[in-house]
Amino acid sequence: MNRLNQLFNTKKDNLLSIYYTAGYPELNTTLDIAEALERAGVDFLEVGFPYSDPVADGPTIQHSSEKALEAGMTLNLLFEQLADLRKRVTIPILLMGYANPMIQYGVERFCKKAAVVGVDGVIVPDLPMYEYETLYADFFKANGLSNIFLVTPQTSEERIRKIDELSNSFIYLLSSSSITGGNLQVSVNIEDYYKRIKAMQLKNPAIIGFGISDNKSFSKACEYASGAIVGSAFVKLLGTEGYLEKIPGFIEAIRPY
Amino acid sequence: MKYGVNGQGYYGDFGGAYIPEMLYPNVEELRQQYLTIINDDEFKAEFNQLLKDYVGRPSPLYHAKRYSEKYGANIFLKREDLNHTGSHKINNAIGQILLAKRLGKKRIIAETGAGQHGVATATVCALMGIECVVYMGEVDMERQAPNVSRMKMLGAKVVPATSGSKTLKDATNEALRDWIGNPVDTHYIIGSVVGPYPYPDMVARFQSIISEETKKQLLEHTGNELPQYVMACVGGGSNAMGMFYHFLDDESVKLVAVEAAGKGVDSGHSAATTFLGREGVLHGSRTILMQTDDGQVVEPYSISAGLDYPGIGPQHAHLFKINRAQYVSVTDDEALQAGLLCSQMEGIIPAIESAHAIAYLEKMKFKPNDNVVICLSGRGDKDLDTYIKYFGY
Ligand SMILES: Cc1ncc(COP(=O)(O)O)c(C=O)c1O
Numbered sequence: 336m337n338r339l340n341q342l343f344n345t346k347k348d349n350l351l352s353i354y355y356t357a358g359y360p361e362l363n364t365t366l367d368i369a370e371a372l373e374r375a376g377v378d379f380l381e382v383g384f385p386y387s388d389p390v391a392d393g394p395t396i397q398h399s400s401e402k403a404l405e406a407g408m409t410l411n412l413l414f415e416q417l418a419d420l421r422k423r424v425t426i427p428i429l430l431m432g433y434a435n436p437m438i439q440y441g442v443e444r445f446c447k448k449a450a451v452v453g454v455d456g457v458i459v460p461d462l463p464m465y466e467y468e469t470l471y472a473d474f475f476k477a478n479g480l481s482n483i484f485l486v487t488p489q490t491s492e493e494r495i496r497k498i499d500e501l502s503n504s505f506i507y508l509l510s511s512s513s514i515t516g517g518n519l520q521v522s523v524n525i526e527d528y529y530k531r532i533k534a535m536q537l538k539n540p541a542i543i544g545f546g547i548s549d550n551k552s553f554s555k556a557c558e559y560a561s562g563a564i565v566g567s568a569f570v571k572l573l574g575t576e577g578y579l580e581k582i583p584g585f586i587e588a589i590r591p592y
Numbered sequence: 593m594k595y596g597v598n599g600q601g602y603y604g605d606f607g608g609a610y611i612p613e614m615l616y617p618n619v620e621e622l623r624q625q626y627l628t629i630i631n632d633d634e635f636k637a638e639f640n641q642l643l644k645d646y647v648g649r650p651s652p653l654y655h656a657k658r659y660s661e662k663y664g665a666n667i668f669l670k671r672e673d674l675n676h677t678g679s680h681k682i683n684n685a686i687g688q689i690l691l692a693k694r695l696g697k698k699r700i701i702a703e704t705g706a707g708q709h710g711v712a713t714a715t716v717c718a719l720m721g722i723e724c725v726v727y728m729g730e731v732d733m734e735r736q737a738p739n740v741s742r743m744k745m746l747g748a749k750v751v752p753a754t755s756g757s758k759t760l761k762d763a764t765n766e767a768l769r770d771w772i773g774n775p776v777d778t779h780y781i782i783g784s785v786v787g788p789y790p791y792p793d794m795v796a797r798f799q800s801i802i803s804e805e806t807k808k809q810l811l812e813h814t815g816n817e818l819p820q821y822v823m824a825c826v827g828g829g830s831n832a833m834g835m836f837y838h839f840l841d842d843e844s845v846k847l848v849a850v851e852a853a854g855k856g857v858d859s860g861h862s863a864a865t866t867f868l869g870r871e872g873v874l875h876g877s878r879t880i881l882m883q884t885d886d887g888q889v890v891e892p893y894s895i896s897a898g899l900d901y902p903g904i905g906p907q908h909a910h911l912f913k914i915n916r917a918q919y920v921s922v923t924d925d926e927a928l929q930a931g932l933l934c935s936q937m938e939g940i941i942p943a944i945e946s947a948h949a950i951a952y953l954e955k956m957k958f959k960p961n962d963n964v965v966i967c968l969s970g971r972g973d974k975d976l977d978t979y980i981k982y983f984g985y
Binding site: 386387388389390391393397401404409410411433434435436437438439440460461462463465466484485486487489490491494509512513514517 | 612614773873886888
């Protein structure tokens with residue numbers, strides 16, 4: 336049982352997670368940001384390892400990835416930065432990124448390294464279920480890492496069941512089929528979709544991501560799921576002067592309770 | 593087919609569908625339906641009719657006499673440049689628009705490098721009365737300006753891709769992002785044998801008409817449907833795959849794929865993927881791509897917008913790895929010189945992409961009776977500016 340499971344066992348709703356790109360806006364503040372987020376009360380973190388061609392991301396995260404790469408962020412460097420992770424941060428941490436950097440690093444080596452520094456899970460949107468199951472699942476399991484799958488309103492019930500079976504922490508629910516940085520979609524159809532998911536009584540909790548940017552969208556998402564993830568809106572904050580000091584206020588505004 | 597795709601979408605170690613969940617329903621719908629649709633008699637009849645009456649197929653197989661003398665073998669040019677819209681790209685665009693219609697799609701998106709695939713897609717959308725959006729790198733919009741105007745005149749919306757190197761790779765990223773946001777009504781007409789399965793196989797099938805015709809035409813010209821050599825340029829690899837397709841299982845036929853070396857393979861300004869690349873994942877498939885040790889995609893370079901791509905289709909990666917085809921490269925200078933030579937010896941101004949394939953003739957060693965087919969994938973109209981700047985005409 337990793338930190339993620341412990342969290343989901345003890346806290347069932349209004350969970351708040353924050354995504355940010357490692358190496359942005361400064362190369363070496365990855366752990367400073369993590370620490371500040373934990374102090375502000377965030378429940379778990381997603382640290383992005385940047386990629387040159389992030390097809391699932393909108394302009395904000397594309398920009399942060401580009402800047403981080405320009406500054407010299409690599410997976411090697413990120414793991415170096417994370418060496419002190421568990422001296423400074425106690426909340427669960429996921430690494431999020433694309434398949435190619437992970438494959439170049441070596442998936443087994445990546446999983447081992449992630450476990451050693453105290454990472455709890457991985458989100459790789461373009462790593463398909465078939466390849467995960469047949470090539471990589473053993474590495475994840477051997478290192479106690481959760482792999483997180485995405486679900487959209489177009490994902491079939493059969494596939495959601497399969498995803499639930501392969502998951503062991505949470506399911507990443509998208510409010511619509513979109514890249515990051517859009518708006519939370521709320522319509523009759525979407526309500527139906529959330530209800531449909533709820534009625535399926537999945538063994539894993541669902542967390543809603545993509546398009547959560549403020550208290551309104553966060554609260555809405557929490558009506559349907561155990562919590563929500565804020566990405567682009569936070570990355571935008573990181574692009575402003577004095578971002579570390581602004582973190583408590585940003586979190587307070589999204590979840591004032 | 594020995595070198596064809598398996599049930600999981602792989603060619604040996606390459607292929608698959610490395611896509612985010614948001615694209616899964618669309619790609620899965622295609623996977624389930626593409627073979628049924630394209631093997632349907634009515635589909636085939638409509639496809640073949642359009643290839644004949646609209647595209648102008650079969651494209652001629654021209655015995656280039658002066659080239660044959662110069663290079664000491666029988667050189668044949670497969671004249672894809674004579675197709676409507678000026679390149680082989682139209683074969684695939686016709687196939688995919690007919691497929692999109694049968695899938696009930698109302699909107700088409702495409703990426704383009706040289707603009708030839710964009711023009712082909714805009715053309716078939718006009719033909720069918722379907723909305724068309726083409727993504728094109730900002731750099732390519734400049735160097736292939738006539739094609740931008742053509743697409744607009746055909747009623748397509750051309751959206752500049754402003755990220756990364758602002759070329760074909762980035763246009764592909766933007767098209768994929770559009771598709772993620774429009775999962776129900778939109779079909780993405782990918783322009784080469786790249787992307788997630790089933791695209792590489794589907795596009796190869798639509799382009800396979802090139803080698804299907806070539807076999808018949810060679811039989812007429814030479815009394816033998818098999819040549820000694822087949823040559824084509826490779827960007828993503830669609831004209832090459834179409835040219836190789838029906839020769840793959842005939843192991844006596846040597847397949848030569850010509851990549852763009854740009855300013856030289858070791859110059860740091862190149863698009864010679866098999867020389868510079870390693871295995872990885874790009875645009876939804878496991879293939880060979882140019883990348884850093886950290887797995888970041890390297891910006892390629894070629895004077896030819898259609899070859900300026902850091903990867904190759906997964907089937908090419910497989911043919912390369914198992915040595916079924918030979919992958920070679922040609923520099924900007926060699927390609928432009930070959931374009932000029934082709935103009936002045938055969939009266940054909942080739943696309944700079946196609947000129948890469950022709951340029952490699954200089955490095956081949958033939959026997960006098962060898963029959964050699966080169967895919968002349970497109971015409972040079974779109975490249976006149978580049979030729980003019982280079983040669984000062
Ligand atoms: C004339 C021509 N040849 C070749 C290519 C390269 O594409 P592929 O390798 O898919 O044939 C292009 C692409 O734009 C082209 O316009």
